[in-house]
Amino acid sequence: VADALDQLKSRFTELRQLFGVSSLLTWDQRTIMPPAGVTHRGQQLALLQRIGHDKLTDPAIGRLLEEVAPVAESLDPDSDDAGFLRLARRMYEKAVQVPTDLRAEMALASAEASPVWVKAKETSDFPLFLEPLERNVELRHRYVECFGPQDEPYDVLLDDFEPEMKTAEVSRIFDEIKAELVPLIAELRDRDIDASFLSGSFPVDRQVALGQEVTDLFGHRPDAWRIDPTEHPFASGAGIDDIRITTHYYADSLESLFSTMHEYGHGLYEHQIPRRFAHLPIGSGASLALHESQSRMWENLVGRSVPFWRYFYPRVQEVFPEQLRGVELDRFYAAINRVRPSLIRIRADEVTYGMHVILRFEIEQDIVNGRVELRDLPRVWAEKMDAYLGIDVPDDANGVLQDMHWASGLIGYFSTYLLGTVMSVQIWEKAVEDVPDLDERMEGGDFATLREWLGDNVHAHGRKFTPQETLRRATGSTIDAKPYLAYLKRKYGAPVAA
């Protein structure tokens, strides 16, 4: 049995390594690859996916899992081996449900839809995107069917992004949030806050140096990180010692700084996975939502906080004196926290952000349950934007076509952005409970305390437990929107001042 366990580990180590290779290839494609290389890259990634799927669904894995089953039950459930075997079984059992041909069709449909989406977005022409979208949706229905009859088909899709989370649970949480956010936004939207100095001239070379400086300040092993420019920022990497975050520099705004802090949070999560199981599939973040809890925490709970800016604002003023010399901290802080409904999710402020996600989650429900015709999506989108954020959608590029997710077949993904944001506040409050002087430490430039607390309390678990169990171990509670809503009202309900 010990031998069977070793064999399983060896096979799943290969899967983890293949994932690292694919991540690197995708990173390369999205940062520095010569554009014409896209054809090779698509084929290479598809091949790696096929190889991985074949390895994961090898009947030998099923036999080995049976062989170790009696022992698995006797293991300490907190042990690395127990965590590994839970995840291995879960991965295997999900993978064998889906025929290889369907996987290949899904991959091909995504690959074909993406360039059509790019073109449709460029020309703001939703009808152009309709056919590939229909194809992706149809394939998701076939995918769901692989798992047998479902009370809630969307559960199957959601589970791929947020393991064991249920649609009903997300709906409950999102309804609770919506009920509070809509009136809060209405109250805050017309506050007169000057943010004019956040537009202007922010030379890119100085932004690059500043992004480096802020990630150095937050902390990481410098021989194991890169920061590179890209079109749509993301974090990636080939393993805990090869972390790559990306950002997009706009010469007329400071946006890259917040984007860098966001991606730092993702990068740090993977970077601080314990070395002893980093080579196994449990050696990564527990879920997309938990990942987002880390990125949103560094971007918002640190990166838009008073203590951080008390420490760091003089430095930013020094780097961009033309823009910020005469701007006091209070005004700067108010500006970076201004609430203003806007069209684009990834540029939304902390308060309106949630409504962008809820809108997408609701539309996905209607799509999967056949309650909306796909050709009507622009209209549905505009109605919800008006109802939730009170703004008009001028065109599809700034509406239903803004995100790449549906083109890539990622239906069921969006909710994790808000679930993670909710969790980020729960985790934050536990950190503050454990380290009562966390604010003072940050104000003094100490971010190691928070980084290490996250390492010990969140990152240490890797993917050994379900996301909710991971959160419970970190905070004592599963997901709960109340701390998040209280935080928003506390921070934004009162007049803002640093």
Place this chain on the structure above:
Amino acid sequence: VADALDQLKSRFTELRQLFGVSSLLTWDQRTIMPPAGVTHRGQQLALLQRIGHDKLTDPAIGRLLEEVAPVAESLDPDSDDAGFLRLARRMYEKAVQVPTDLRAEMALASAEASPVWVKAKETSDFPLFLEPLERNVELRHRYVECFGPQDEPYDVLLDDFEPEMKTAEVSRIFDEIKAELVPLIAELRDRDIDASFLSGSFPVDRQVALGQEVTDLFGHRPDAWRIDPTEHPFASGAGIDDIRITTHYYADSLESLFSTMHEYGHGLYEHQIPRRFAHLPIGSGASLALHESQSRMWENLVGRSVPFWRYFYPRVQEVFPEQLRGVELDRFYAAINRVRPSLIRIRADEVTYGMHVILRFEIEQDIVNGRVELRDLPRVWAEKMDAYLGIDVPDDANGVLQDMHWASGLIGYFSTYLLGTVMSVQIWEKAVEDVPDLDERMEGGDFATLREWLGDNVHAHGRKFTPQETLRRATGSTIDAKPYLAYLKRKYGAPVAA
């Protein structure tokens, strides 16, 4: 049978794609990877090698090859399919000789030897490198044994780098070259040529721009290329539309310009492989020597020629006026072609270069045939450097430890550098025969003619034929040192002037 051929192609397409993935990972490692990522990368590359080896030695490939054998014989031997089947059979038959375990041991020994070599080179301490070198040599003996009794064991090693080339043939060619080069070097070495202006201040940013300019001038599809800095320059890529060349910029010399032209030659060869078979293993250069014929041609026959510099020198003067303003073309041309025995192969001039290679080839013979104790290599090296180039070797770092090849287990590789150089002149003379005004065209800035001639006459064959057959199709002759020797004597025997 048509189906068997398709199946074979599909399997070998996967092998070609896996090779592209490994190339990209190696490129990344040698250019931009965070240093700590080396552990992940070694494991990832080893896994890809194992997967590739398993795929190549799958008994199904043997059966498919048998199935298509009758048809293979009836194919036009010049056809793509015939070329593909010849290569596929050769790859399969070689791969199945070698146990997977031995392959893994060889890969591991190379991986372990490389950092020891780096350290030994840094501290110029050959004894430190002795043990891993012994291990690599011992594993090569075991490798050779896999192929049964051999009259000439070195043939087996050579064949991996230069298919179907024999040790005796290389010895014959190298003896012919040595007999002419040693006296030619003695004659040229003391010529008084001023090259002082080639040392000084060549700001790196301007070198970067100039390297880009010269590769643009030579020509390629710009959306399919990158040039990046690295420690030891090389050319690589993930496919014909994703070509990556690298160079090293020294702030005090123009060396990067010649290195860039060299790597351009390698890159162009892969870039101009016909698209119709680029996805198969025949879709790459025919051998290391033929590859080197392309790089040495662009570096030397173009890049150190009068016509090129008549066209390009004014531009280089313009870019580096501080260094070159007062230096006329004649003096510049003489300086970049100065013959001067030196310690380091990769910095050697066109004339002395050959002796560096011959020395290594001779030492490798002695190693493989057990005629030298490995611990005596520094002494043997010094003796040959004295005999062939008349210079003293001050330390191991500038002697036997200078190249990474033996640390990487690449025994049998070196001769291809000189074989390729010899071929470069044969190919060049055929190009001039076909395009009599080639010099005038280059002098007028037209490099497309040469590029296209190479595409039609060399690159078009990919790896469909043996290296010698490829050369014969391009030039009418197999390898012949006479044109090379005549070229050197013609160019360097007379006083040099542009």
